[in-house]
Every structure is written in structure tokens, then in C-alpha cells.
Amino acid sequence: KNQVEQSPQSLIILEGKNCTLQCNYTVSPFSNLRWYKQDTGRGPVSLTIMTFSENTKSNGRYTATLDADTKQSSLHITASQLSDSASYICVVSSRGSTLGRLYFGRGTQLTVWP
């Protein structure tokens, strides 16, 4: 069964601290993995996209890693800011899947306190 699991479910950190979010997936065959940031009541915004051959990708203070062998990904946020408070969703696309078939994790709700 194609599934995407994220941990932790929620996380509270102080402003300026770093944090790492985890994503495990069983989607097969694998095409790519994205991390999205979703503010409450808003649409998801893509942070990074990684294909099978990529191990790490950065976007400013966000760094995503991918281990295709263990089917694990992480999103590391450096020097957190109050505006980083949001839900972070791991989304996996399956190669050869029909149009629109993305597999969503339930998200990690990150809260950054001043």
C-alpha cells in the first residue's frame, strides 16, 4: 500500500533554533518527493523537489535530504523564524501513476515561539 508517514505530528521550537522533520514512504515505483509549506487556511507552497538520484537539496534555510534506499526524507530548517510556523507536508509522486496521483503525508505542524 502506498503510504507517506511524517513525524513528529507537531513540534514547538524557539525562534533561532534548528529543527528536522521526518518523512518515511512506501510509494512504489518512486518518481519524486516534495516538501510543501502550508500556512493555516492557505494553499501549499512547494519548498523543494527531489528525484531518485538526488541526496540533498537546499532552498534558503530549508535543506531536504533523500535516502531512496531506506525510503526516508528529512527537512531541516535552520535558524527558525516566527514565519516558519506552518504545516510541512511531504508529498510523494509515483512514476507511471495516473495523472494527479500524489501521496500526501499528514504533515508536521511546526510552531516557532519568540
Next chain:
Amino acid sequence: DTEVTQTPKHLVMGMTNKKSLKCEQHMGHRAMYWYKQKAKKPPELMFVYSYEKLSINESVPSRFSPECPNSSLLNLHLHALQPEDSALYLCASSHPKEDTQYFGPGTRLTVL
């Protein structure tokens, strides 16, 4: 233009009302999607249009009626909704040969 726009941002309707949600993109994408998202849950795929033709209907109740009048526009017509249909409705678009989906800001729907 790399934006998907949705109107209205908020909508409150009664169970007997008829309303429509609108989505627009000018990125030349030929695939467009409707998702429903309940609080603290991931988005759930409802419909997919590819080249203005409905290609996926995830067994959505007929009180939701999608329409794709042209390659830039996607509508979702609502009629006789139930309170449990209250949710954030997201539109997304993508190039048919790529699966990166660009999401709009969503319409927050409340059914009374």
C-alpha cells in the same frame, strides 16, 4: 505569471444555495485539479482535468459539479451541500508531462 488564483477566498452558504468556486492559471498548464482539505488533514483529490476533459473523478457526490470552460479556468459548482462539506477547497495545476502541482490559496467554504 506563476500563480494559481482562486475566488472567492471565503464562502458561506446554506444547504439550499447554489454557488460556484473559480480557479484560474496562466502558466499554460493543461492539467487542473480540485482538492478538498479538512482541518489538520492532507488534501484529498476530487477531480482532475487534462486538456479540458475530465480524467479523474474520485467518486465525488454529484452535489459537486466541476467544469473546465477553457485551458485557464476551472470551476466547481456547488448545490445542496451538507455541513460536512465545509472545508478548504484547493485548486492546483500542472504541466501534463510533469507532476509538480502548483496550488492556489484555496477557498474556505462553510455550509450552514
